[in-house]
Amino acid sequence: MAADTASTPAEAAGPVPAGPAAGRPRARSWTGYLRYGAGKLGGAVVSLLAVLVTGFFLFRLIPGDPVRTLTGGRQVSAEQLDEYRREFGLDLPLWEQFTDYCGKALTGDLGTSYQFHAPVIDKITEALPNTLLLTGTAFVLYTALGMYLGTRSAWRHGRLGDRLHTGLALTLYSVPSFWLGLLLIIVFSVGLGPVPGLFPTGGMESGGEEGFGYVLDVAHHLVLPVITLVAVEYGQTLLVTRSALLDEMGSDYLTTARAKGLRDDLVRRRHAVPNALLPTVTLVFVNLGRTVAGVILVETVFSWPGLGGLFYQALSVPDLPLVQGLFLFFAAAVIVMNTLADLLYPLLDPRVGR
Template structure:
């Protein structure tokens, strides 16, 4: 590849076509993945045991004719290929169907539950990233010391704990009162019915309800960022440019902040963006344990029926968010790291 002069500035020929080709390949791969998600989202939940019509009427006696009318109403009596065709046509129009349980459009239900999930899991993800990167940097810079062993041991232990189990422990420890003493934090929901009017009281009330589920998520997922940051920084610590920086008289803290950490952050970009994709997915177990009215609790409620349109809709939205964020991570990584462009 040769350098040419264009408008007085050097330009490497072929860079733009290579970049466009790279972007086109990534976008094409994302489009194929989204198509597979649509196919999988339809057939995956058709193998679930149980009859949705019978489940919806389990609390009331119904005749066989009424069950047949209910199946016809929701298209359950149609051949599978007809149901799949209708699903694809409706999906192309942005119509995810009508929920069996709520008798409302799935798109509307997802829109209502999206905000609480983004609030809870988004806040937890930001805190987990900041905490994990800080602990990973400290652990790597003090590699082999008691600080490193302590941070690593605690992080891996919390990472291996089932999320719902940790949530139940925190719920019993800080949510349920002992004797006449009330619990420190609410045990369910997103807000209290008797909250005073006004923006500030409502914000404080929602924050009070967020503490336990947010702490549960941060405790479990921060170790992923900590271990990746620790491993990346350990690889950078033996690099020659750090020796050169120290030889120039820079202090150890300045070397770490100005040289080692920025380069070690690059491998964590993909991981951070993947978790940004799962922000929409939320945490089904945490939202269920704390009755947080988000997409996770909605998915759990849909599984109990099973509510096929609602399950399909949540699956398509959650999986698509991960694919989109993963694609953005790969494109951003090419911008941040010159070695990938080369």
């Protein structure tokens, strides 16, 4: 049948960019791509330096005295307070604290936590796997769900299913994550009316379990925080995917593909969706950066021992080295993922960066 012959861009190259970009990355010179990539990497370095400077001064505006907080309200003499300040380096002039902080940070030394008396990088390394387990699981689920429902909603836009999916996505996306988390705890942990308490109220494990029992215990604690994150976050992916695909649906190459007799499902899967990926790719990489950073409110509500909960603890003191280190780590994760998305764009659509 004529539909099987590779006589048009839609068939000759599979999923191809819309409009004039009918080729793949070979259509652009590697010199141009390297120049484009160097500009993006340079911008990322500048952003990291700006975060480094901002993080130092921003958290010194937080009210509170770390030394007095760490003494726990005990009667402490002025000499002892001065000794603590010397130990933490808080007696130095601000400019000296700043240069010391920047110099160490650029070598990978994020300082020592006031409250834990341990290197900040060790505390981050300790809590990171817990955050990746929670937010990584949620990321995979809400990305897959959002892209699938966004694609189907766009292809059937205006129908009842599209209106229901879009309305629910907008509603859940506007719900504060901490409020939804508390609501789930009340209903499914504490129990409400005929609904018994089925899940733990917080934490990552009950303790005393080993082997497969430990895995099941952690999974049991994981259910409610993952549901909270998926419910709040999937709507953004759905709406971006739907919008990008709607923009593609009137393109000439899709009309050509249909005219050749290709099934509607094949037109959507092989041609429309791949060419509508750029906005979704941006969102996926930004969310991936947030996955590394953790979700402070959700981890705090569910007492999950990850980076988000650690950041909340650090802010309450304030534990300046820890809060600065976490802030830098969070921002770096997002900047790196944004940069990777920028570097991937020309491989998806060679028009980018021209």
